[in-house]
Amino acid sequence: MSAEPWGDGCCVDRTTTSAHGSRIVGGDTTQPVVAVRDLTKRFGTVTAVDTLSFTLAAGSITGFLGPNGAGKTTTLRLLLGLARPTSGDALVFGRPYRDLPNPTRRVGALLESGDFDPGRTGRNHLRALAIASGTDTARVDELLEIVELDRAANRLAGSYSLGMRQRLGLAAALLGRPALLVLDEPANGLDAAGVHWLRGFLHQFAGGGGTVLISSHLLAEVAQTVDHALIIERGRLVATVAVDQLPDSGALEQLYLELTGRDEP
């Protein structure tokens, strides 16, 4: 066990294995944007997500941190209605994702990179999604400019670099002007300028009242971006951290390593 320069109390809420009550992230708890309660997902004998509970309030940027295989992506899939929980529930704006009418108007999601047909252009990828959600084409062109893909828009998406793919995925997530962004490892493949741009974008988004849940196994990428962190390990929530109240950026890393018990974050 390492020293705890910040002390427990103000900024770290450790979750023991016996207690897994709801951890509230952010100030306003009256209308949680995300409410996950006792969420469990088992694949055969493997428990990928284990009685996970947390809520997110509007305007927060929350890091969902844990080593590879900790259950981050599975949790996000459960939250977005792509997978069915074994037990418990995951609500966005008070409802299961699949019960939201026109959900992309409220929730934008980027799951992994490369969710596009390599034989379709970037613009047409976005247009196909825009048509399905009743979003006008002008929004597609606007987003292509925002993510700086306007000049590559008519190229086949298969020719895009990893960073361009991430930005295309982000544009798809933003199509419906959502109030909640769920991003799975969005900084993967982004260069330093890209990470900087993403950070600025997310702060602006949250400043306007938007809520962000951003998963990562690379602590350094998100440490400067998030104001709260949920640390999970083996499908369980092990800590909720108010990052902005930690004494320095090294403190989060130290805590993370201690809680996840692994050398490489």
Place this chain on the structure above:
Amino acid sequence: MIAQLSSELFKQRTTRTARILLTSMVGVTVLVVCLHVFTLKTADLSQAANQPKVFGWGTTLGALFAALAGAISITAEFRHGTIRPTLLTNPNRARVVTAKAAAAAIAGLVIGLLAAGLVGAIGSIGLALRGIPITLHAGDFTQMIAGGAAGAALWAILGTGLGTIIRGQVGAVVGLCVWLLLIENILIGNVPSAGKYAPGASDGALAGLMPTSGTASLLTPIAGALLLVGYAGVCAAAGLAAIERRDID
């Protein structure tokens, strides 16, 4: 539903895959008909029983490429991961698969028309060039084209359902090719009493002709149509059940 259907039709028009599939269909159809019409002996081609076998290739190839279009429309989403943004945009999975099947049926109709039309035109011209009288009547050609188009639309729905169940693109494509080009022929050739009820033979009955059997031992067009509707319906229903039940990776 209309928005999802528009989106699916848009997706269909905007991939490289669609162009490759259509080009392959035209290429294979022209090649197969030309090989038959220009290499078979005059004596063989003059027989009334043999000409439907040549023209019947339009039925089989129309059905095959329509089924491939349907199967690829959904397996491509699993292969490239686009199923995730698709279902995030419209979490009503049944509606998404139904829209895909409808879009595939429209594509299948076009593919079926094109395949039957190409075979009809090239076959007729080829036979005329060789001075061989055509034994098929105007009514036969009408049924071949209309039935071939309708049958291909149903095969496209069948392919969409199958692709939704199998998910793997290679498996679905190989399975459809093997079934339509190999197994159907063996069934109708070796056990016609049972083989005539198979989906490919039902399609042959609807169009009035298919390659191996010609017109021999096929069901009536109405029976063939009903049976094929049943096959397409069962596959579509199984696909809807599969997409609802299983998690998306």
